[in-house]
Amino acid sequence: MFGRKSKFEIKTPDQFLLMRKAGLVVADVLARMQVEAVPGVTTDQLDRIAREMLQAAGAESSFLGYFGYPSVICASVNEEVVHAIPNPRPLQDGDILSVDFGAIVEGWNGDAAVTIEIGTAIEKQTALSKTTELSMWAGLAKAAAGNRLSDISHAVEKTIRNAGPYGILEEYGGHGIGTKMHMDPLVPNYGEPGHGPELVVGMALAIEPMATLGSRHVRTLEDDWTVVTTDGSRAAHWEHTVAITEEGPWVLTAHDGGAAYFQAHGIPSPAAKFAV
Ligand code: MF3
Ligand code: CO
Numbered sequence: 512m513f514g515r516k517s518k519f520e521i522k523t524p525d526q527f528l529l530m531r532k533a534g535l536v537v538a539d540v541l542a543r544m545q546v547e548a549v550p551g552v553t554t555d556q557l558d559r560i561a562r563e564m565l566q567a568a569g570a571e572s573s574f575l576g577y578f579g580y581p582s583v584i585c586a587s588v589n590e591e592v593v594h595a596i597p598n599p600r601p602l603q604d605g606d607i608l609s610v611d612f613g614a615i616v617e618g619w620n621g622d623a624a625v626t627i628e629i630g631t632a633i634e635k636q637t638a639l640s641k642t643t644e645l646s647m648w649a650g651l652a653k654a655a656a657g658n659r660l661s662d663i664s665h666a667v668e669k670t671i672r673n674a675g676p677y678g679i680l681e682e683y684g685g686h687g688i689g690t691k692m693h694m695d696p697l698v699p700n701y702g703e704p705g706h707g708p709e710l711v712v713g714m715a716l717a718i719e720p721m722a723t724l725g726s727r728h729v730r731t732l733e734d735d736w737t738v739v740t741t742d743g744s745r746a747a748h749w750e751h752t753v754a755i756t757e758e759g760p761w762v763l764t765a766h767d768g769g770a771a772y773f774q775a776h777g778i779p780s781p782a783a784k785f786a787v
Contacts, residue, residue, distance in 0.1 A: 520689040521713035533621035534763030536568045536614040550604045550630040554586035554597035573613025573692040585611040592746040595737040604630035609748040622717045623764035624750035643722045643747040646670035650718040654753045654760040660707030668701040678727035685718040719750035
């Protein structure tokens, strides 16, 4: 149909370069979190480090003040799935922690999350985290022009279902991102392929699967933020921001842009050109 405008925020290549700056701040902070998060450290301390890195980079927080959110990271431990506020409780050996972080550079957002095992790895948790991470990559690989939105959702779901009897959250999912952290479209982590809007060059999406060792059901604590599993089962959460470019997906919040994964899987991508 001629004259049709996209319902979504369409970025120019220059705007993607600004989003890349934000993405690299996020990548640096999350890499640092993976080093610092050890038994005895508190999530308050991790938040402090992230604040210092933001300031040093001359970037702003996507999270601080967002609907009144008080911190720059979300730090969700064990049965906390997402959106947990940092606190003074020391991390313990065997905990599983998700750190979610967003940065703004020149008005453009980047958003990503990693799951970290604290101290001793526990086989079941490692498998859950690995599966959730791989499901995110399967989704990122589908972030290509001409695909439909639910092709991403389906790739995420299939990867998790094929790996084991994990719970997949339905109340939360990925989202469009750009001049705001949360924009249309929502990106569910389940669904049949071939549905929803067509993906076009210039869209940017945050893809963020959340999976549990038990049921998919969650509730929000009295702090109005922390999302926990209702059965107390532990959870994992991974997230990256991806740009849909002429040449394929470019993962703005990964240092290598996704080059390693995309090359290994034969997926066209401009990532290698921009790897740092
Ligand atoms: N990255 C998170 C998400 O997309 C946002 C955290 S909510 C905030 O769900 F309030 F902490 F910003
Ligand atoms: Co997000």
